[in-house]
Amino acid sequence: MIPAIGLALGIIIGLLLQPAVPVWLQPYLPIAVIAALDAVFGAVRAILDGIFDDKVFVVSFLSNVVVAAFIVFLGDKLGVGAQLSTGVVVVLGVRIFSNVAAIRRHLFDA
Amino acid sequence: MTLLTTMLQRPLDPGYAAAAERREAEGEPRATSLRAPRLIFAMVGLGLLVGVAASNLTADDSPRAQARQDLITQIEDRRAEVDELTALATSLQSEVTALEAGQLGAVGDLARSRDLAATVGAIPLQGPGFTITMDDAPGSGADEVDSSTPEAEQGRVYAKDLRFVVNSLWESGAEAVSINGKRLTSLSAIRFAGSAVIVDNRPLTRPYVITALGDPARFPADFADGEGGTYLSTLKGSFGIRVDTEVSKLLTVPAAVGLNLRYATTGDTGDTEPSTSTPERSPS
Numbered sequence: 340m341i342p343a344i345g346l347a348l349g350i351i352i353g354l355l356l357q358p359a360v361p362v363w364l365q366p367y368l369p370i371a372v373i374a375a376l377d378a379v380f381g382a383v384r385a386i387l388d389g390i391f392d393d394k395v396f397v398v399s400f401l402s403n404v405v406v407a408a409f410i411v412f413l414g415d416k417l418g419v420g421a422q423l424s425t426g427v428v429v430v431l432g433v434r435i436f437s438n439v440a441a442i443r444r445h446l447f448d449a
Numbered sequence: 450m451t452l453l454t455t456m457l458q459r460p461l462d463p464g465y466a467a468a469a470e471r472r473e474a475e476g477e478p479r480a481t482s483l484r485a486p487r488l489i490f491a492m493v494g495l496g497l498l499v500g501v502a503a504s505n506l507t508a509d510d511s512p513r514a515q516a517r518q519d520l521i522t523q524i525e526d527r528r529a530e531v532d533e534l535t536a537l538a539t540s541l542q543s544e545v546t547a548l549e550a551g552q553l554g555a556v557g558d559l560a561r562s563r564d565l566a567a568t569v570g571a572i573p574l575q576g577p578g579f580t581i582t583m584d585d586a587p588g589s590g591a592d593e594v595d596s597s598t599p600e601a602e603q604g605r606v607y608a609k610d611l612r613f614v615v616n617s618l619w620e621s622g623a624e625a626v627s628i629n630g631k632r633l634t635s636l637s638a639i640r641f642a643g644s645a646v647i648v649d650n651r652p653l654t655r656p657y658v659i660t661a662l663g664d665p666a667r668f669p670a671d672f673a674d675g676e677g678g679t680y681l682s683t684l685k686g687s688f689g690i691r692v693d694t695e696v697s698k699l700l701t702v703p704a705a706v707g708l709n710l711r712y713a714t715t716g717d718t719g720d721t722e723p724s725t726s727t728p729e730r731s732p733s
Contacts, residue, residue, distance in 0.1 A: 341484055345492035352493075353500020358504045368502040381462050385479070386460070390469035393485040399462045400491055404498070433453075438461065439500050 346379075356410070366415070367408040370427055374403035377431045380438040387445040489523075516552050531651070535706050542704055557648060565623070570634040570705035573626045577665035579696040581614065581681070584656035586689035593658075604689050606657060608641035608682060615639065618679030622668045623661040625702045629653050632705040656691070663714050669696050 360368065385391040399408035407427050414423030468481045546566065552585045553559045586604025616631060618626055626633045628648055637649050645652040659670070672678055673694075683688040 340493040342488055343712060345489045349493040349496020349504075350500040351496075353497045353502075354504050358501055364578045368498075368505060372499055372502045379495065379539075381465075384461055385465040386483070387481060388465070389480050390465045391480045391483070392465055392468035392472075393481050393483075393488040393491075395468050397487050397491045399490075400495065415553040423467040430536055438676060441461070442711060 355435045366420070366424075367411055370407045370411050370424060373428060373431050373435075374407040375400060377434050377438075378403050380435050380442070383443075384438045384441050387442060405430075458507075461666060473637050484572075484580070514535040519708045531587045538706050539704060542706075543573075543617045551723050553603070558715065573632075573701060575623075575699060577696075577698050578625075578660065578662035578696055579669050580700065581659040581661070582693040583610070583614070583659070583684075583693075584691040585693065604690060605644075606646070606655065606684075606690055608646045610680075610690075611646060611657060612639045612661070613680055614677050617680070618659070618661045618672060621663070621671040621675050621677065623626045623663045623672075625662045627660045627702040629658055630703060632703050634705045637705075660702055662700060662702060665696075665698070669694075678697055 378396065381399065382391060382396045385396070410427055411424050411429060414420040417423075461612075472481075473479055487565065491659055530589075547560060550559055553562055563572070567574055583606050606609070612627065615626055615628070626640075631637075631648050631653075632650070638647075640647045646657065647653070662670075681692050685692045
């Protein structure tokens with residue numbers, strides 16, 4: 340419960356303050372959000388599996404965001420930014436879907 | 450397929466299982482508490498990321514709209530400036546004409562000067578003639594938001610239409626022509642830029658009003674019977690372009706603005722010109 344409150348608090352702060360993100364950072368925002376979502380769904384599944392570990396979660400969240408941003412950055416430099424972004428989105432999207440499927444099995448037994 | 454299978458079969462970070470086994474071996478519970486401070490911090494950070502991304506990606510359009518607004522303001526400012534300078538040039542030009550008339554004492558010189566000025570468009574003229582008002586067909590052009598459909602494109606007045614009409618006006622004996630209050634001279638160009646009609650580098654807005662002066666007995670009839678009249682009736686009949694012709698006894702056309710020679714000079718032959726008038730005529 341408390342982590343969910345923290346998440347909501349962060350979202351509200353971000354929406355209220357509307358900090359200006361520098362232009363060079365903006366292409367990485369969507370990818371970072373998807374990487375973060377992947378970490379969150381992984382964590383939820385770990386909680387339901389009974390093997391949650393806060394350190395693993397924090398590290399996986401940070402490394403997901405950084406690696407995703409780095410891949411997009413590299414792709415931009417190599418001229419294949421759009422394709423690599425698509426690749427990252429596909430991989431993380433598939434992971435999110437199968438994690439959500441596992442969560443669904445836990446919660447609804449279906 | 451291995452890649453897909455790996456992604457689908459083991460989507461969970463293997464770190465969780467490893468950590469759980471390690472803790473179990475040390476005699477601790479398999480899962481850690483959800484109240485760890487670093488977890489809360491991470492969640493707040495994650496929420497911030499999502500919130501910032503949402504606010505930034507949705508508000509993305511505002512700088513573009515701002516830049517667009519700035520450009521529009523700039524265009525309007527410059528246009529007002531141009532209008533101001535045009536008015537100044539016109540008044541200066543009429544002053545020059547008056548001074549010239551004062552200097553050219555001899556009656557013959559004055560008449561000749563005025564004739565030439567009328568022909569090249571240096572002074573405003575008035576006289577009998579007619580106006581042609583052309584506008585885009587109803588339901589096309591600027592009347593409609595979506596003007597890119599072929600039907601809408603067909604109903605528009607193009608620069609080439611205006612060019613054709615003006616050329617046949619000259620052909621039928623027009624002595625002076627202006628479009629939307631801009632005098633056409635031998636150096637005028639009617640061009641098309643994007644979807645705007647450009648006359649002498651100034652965009653025109655619809656409707657296009659062409660004023661032409663000429664001999665009332667012959668000129669309107671000559672034009673109506675000539676190629677220009679046929680062209681206009683084709684535009685009207687086939688494409689629905691609105692064309693109105695109105696003959697009038699007294700019309701005025703303004704003087705052309707910025708009339709100057711760029712490369713040519715009058716030379717100094719002096720054999721046909723009376724020597725007294727040469728100093729005033731020669732361009733400085």
